[in-house]
Amino acid sequence: MTSLAIVILRDVMRTIHVLAGGVWIGGSVVYLLAIGPALRLAAHNARQRQAQALAEGEQTNLAAGRELRDVSATIASLFRRLVNISMGALLISGVYLIFDRLTTTTVGVAYIVTLVAKVALALAMFGLAIFQAQEARRPAAKRSRLWSLAPRLILYLGIVVFLLGAVLTGLFESALVGVR
DSSP states (O other): OOHHHHHHHHHHHHHHHHHHHHHHHHHHHHIIIIIHHHHHHHHHHHHHHHHHHHHTTOOOOHHHHHHHHHHHHHHHHHHHHHHHHHHHHHHHHHHHHHHHHHHHSOOOHHHHHHHHHHHHHHHHHHHHHHHHHHHHTSOGGGOOHHHHHHHHHHHHHHHHHHHHHHHHHHHHHHHHHHHO
């Protein structure tokens, strides 16, 4: 491979890695802070309208509750698909970037320790995401407490992983400057 092709491949892989992480963690922020609360509020309002209609002796629209559950399930399914794509892109680009960085220059102990921490936390995120997807297939009454905590844990871990990625970039750039 020519040096220009290597540079282009490296830049493409870094872009894929950052975008995939941003999509997953950014999507988690939107899902947890906007979509989830909006769906819960809409469900609460639908139940109140149904209770009020029943109290007043009017017909209730039970289809509205089913439609809301269907919308919620569709959003969850589409987000799961997006997370799966992001996880695949992160794995492929991450493995490439690890080998690229470790063979480019001498990076030092701090880089290696930070990299190991980042990889361990990223694998924990992957594990939680896979666990959550499997638990979602179980009836709601049989899901463990971790199922409801997993989205927040994934988000918190993702923020730390992003921070460690920034630290790694700084350490790598410092190693490059030291080589010159």
